[in-house]
Amino acid sequence: MGGTTNTMKTDDNAGTTVKQRNRIALLTMLYRGDPATKQDIARQINLSLPTVTENLNALEEQGLVIRAELQESTGGRKPQTFTFNSQHFLAIGVAMRSTELVVQAIDLHGNTIMRRRRQIPFHNEASYYRRVGTLVEEFAAEVEKKGSHVLGVAIAISGTVSVNGPELSVASDAEWADRNLPLATIAQVTQQRCILVRHDEAEAMAELWHDPTIDDAAYISVGPSVNSAVIVDGTLHRRRQPSNAGTIGHMTLVRDGLMCSCGNRGCVNAYCSLPMLPEEGESLPGFFSVLEQGEVNHRHRLNEWFDNLAQAIANMRSVIPMDIIVGGQAAHYLDDDDIATLYSRVNAIEHNDPSAPPAFRMRRSLNIDEQDVIGAALVLVREYLDHPYRICQ
Numbered sequence: 175m176g177g178t179t180n181t182m183k184t185d186d187n188a189g190t191t192v193k194q195r196n197r198i199a200l201l202t203m204l205y206r207g208d209p210a211t212k213q214d215i216a217r218q219i220n221l222s223l224p225t226v227t228e229n230l231n232a233l234e235e236q237g238l239v240i241r242a243e244l245q246e247s248t249g250g251r252k253p254q255t256f257t258f259n260s261q262h263f264l265a266i267g268v269a270m271r272s273t274e275l276v277v278q279a280i281d282l283h284g285n286t287i288m289r290r291r292r293q294i295p296f297h298n299e300a301s302y303y304r305r306v307g308t309l310v311e312e313f314a315a316e317v318e319k320k321g322s323h324v325l326g327v328a329i330a331i332s333g334t335v336s337v338n339g340p341e342l343s344v345a346s347d348a349e350w351a352d353r354n355l356p357l358a359t360i361a362q363v364t365q366q367r368c369i370l371v372r373h374d375e376a377e378a379m380a381e382l383w384h385d386p387t388i389d390d391a392a393y394i395s396v397g398p399s400v401n402s403a404v405i406v407d408g409t410l411h412r413r414r415q416p417s418n419a420g421t422i423g424h425m426t427l428v429r430d431g432l433m434c435s436c437g438n439r440g441c442v443n444a445y446c447s448l449p450m451l452p453e454e455g456e457s458l459p460g461f462f463s464v465l466e467q468g469e470v471n472h473r474h475r476l477n478e479w480f481d482n483l484a485q486a487i488a489n490m491r492s493v494i495p496m497d498i499i500v501g502g503q504a505a506h507y508l509d510d511d512d513i514a515t516l517y518s519r520v521n522a523i524e525h526n527d528p529s530a531p532p533a534f535r536m537r538r539s540l541n542i543d544e545q546d547v548i549g550a551a552l553v554l555v556r557e558y559l560d561h562p563y564r565i566c567q
């Protein structure tokens with residue numbers, strides 16, 4: 175998967191020594207490519223054989239390079255090949271869901287190496303967080319027993335979060351009730367570095383990882399509420415203040431419009447979140463199954479919903495002209511025709527000439543299983559790969 179196209183950052187050479195630069199060049203080559211012999215490496219990165227040997231020895235000692243399977247050779251001695259050890263470090267992604275705890279360990283090529291699901295329902299109590307901390311610590315111990323090191327623990331969270339000292343207030347969008355998420359409690363038990371990643375940012379990170387051609391794009395997560403994460407110049411923009419600010423859900427779409435759960439009127443959430451689709455007493459799967467049977471009223475509701483979402487997307491695109499990825503729960507329900515409909519409506523609002531080449535791309539999210547857990551861990555992996563000089567002293 176993403177491994178062959180994702181890279182280490184190599185353009186920031188300030189303050190590095192020749193030795194560090196050589197090691198980064200060597201690691202980058204092995205990270206991106208197939209196992210290589212000393213001769214291959216020397217040729218490709220233009221270093222002398224003794225320099226390659228010296229650096230390989232040091233990196234092997236650090237655990238970042240390992241010896242690969244011996245190549246088939248026509249007679250004579252088989253040359254030894256070396257490869258990047260993508261499991262030297264693993265990042266742990268966590269999601270605390272209402273019914274279960276999900277934990278995954280992701281390697282430096284973005285592959286899932288270990289996963290665990292435990293039927294522990296979320297409880298906003300210290301005992302729950304201590305239990306999460308203990309389970310994550312047991313998981314981390316297993317990772318280390320396999321010879322890998324833990325980069326850190328990234329917890330994917332939904333809802334609105336505000337930082338208040340070591341405690342974080344999380345307001346679930348479903349209930350709009352405050353719940354305190356004592357990150358410090360989890361971090362203390364696990365003894366690992368813990369970070370929080372908003373679920374929309376985590377999901378966007380996974381999109382970016384698997385599609386490094388993304389340049390400027392907004393990932394719009396449509397579910398119980400509408401959230402967005404922005405990718406600029408191929409880099410996920412992470413909000414410093416994990417609050418409502420910088421996300422699309424509470425942008426005003428209709429002045430003095432429908433009441434939103436935040437207390438204001440006319441927010442995007444009040445028009446474009448998925449619960450706006452079904453009629454009273456109807457479930458979301460129920461809505462889509464009736465729609466499929468050709469019910470006119472349901473088609474009308476969906477059309478109106480498309481118009482509202484298209485307007486919200488056009489508003490976002492008027493700030494930064496970016497591509498759009500539609501994700502979240504909506505990605506389960508919308509098919510390619512629906513995305514095409516939405517796309518043409520955004521174009522109609524932007525008054526684009528239909529005969530002109532498309533001004534932007536729009537697609538559905540990859541909708542990977544546990545995308546938020548994987549994406550949260552990938553935030554740590556990306557951070558590590560972007561700062562390789564730290565590891566090449």
Ligand SMILES: [Zn+2]
Nearest residue numbers: 424434436441
């Ligand atoms: Zn609102």
